[in-house]
Amino acid sequence: MVSRRTSQPIGRAARAAGAALLAATLGVGCASSAHNASTAADRELSRRANEALAQAGLDTHRLEARSYRGVVALLGQGQDGEAQEAQRAVLSVPGVVRVNNLVLSRGSSTSSGFSRAKGAPIIARVETAQQAKEE
Numbered sequence: 651m652v653s654r655r656t657s658q659p660i661g662r663a664a665r666a667a668g669a670a671l672l673a674a675t676l677g678v679g680c681a682s683s684a685h686n687a688s689t690a691a692d693r694e695l696s697r698r699a700n701e702a703l704a705q706a707g708l709d710t711h712r713l714e715a716r717s718y719r720g721v722v723a724l725l726g727q728g729q730d731g732e733a734q735e736a737q738r739a740v741l742s743v744p745g746v747v748r749v750n751n752l753v754l755s756r757g758s759s760t761s762s763g764f765s766r767a768k769g770a771p772i773i774a775r776v777e778t779a780q781q782a783k784e785e
Contacts, residue, residue, distance in 0.1 A: 692718055692719065696715055698745070699717060699722050700714065700715050702739045702740055702742060702743050708732060708735065708739070712727050713725070713726040713727075713728055714726050715736075717746075720745060720748070722748070723752055724752060728754070728755050736751070736753060737749050
């Protein structure tokens with residue numbers, strides 16, 4: 651058997667498919683780079699927001715700030731007035747667009763006498779007997 655090599659030009663469709671595959675592969679890399687940069691920015695903003703909570707004298711073991719695209723969620727449990735103080739502290743951090751205050755305190759539930767709006771989520775805090783004794 652004799653082997654013959656022929657050099658035929660690659661067709662337009664094959665070149666277009668190769669170019670599309672290359673562009674898609676490079677595009678995925680760019681998208682993940684943008685995602686990584688966004689994630690790093692969120693971590694940095696969360697760090698600065700938690701630092702602001704500490705500087706305001708708030709207990710960072712009970713309160714935490716987490717950010718996503720400039721929106722900071724305040725999470726945890728605090729005494730009366732701490733939620734508002736935490737919100738003021740975090741709003742002063744450069745880069746914060748909005749604060750969602752989800753800090754639970756006494757009176758956060760419907761047992762405080764306020765009725766829940768129709769369709770609103772129920773956020774409740776359950777205390778153990780040990781926690782009740784500590785307060």
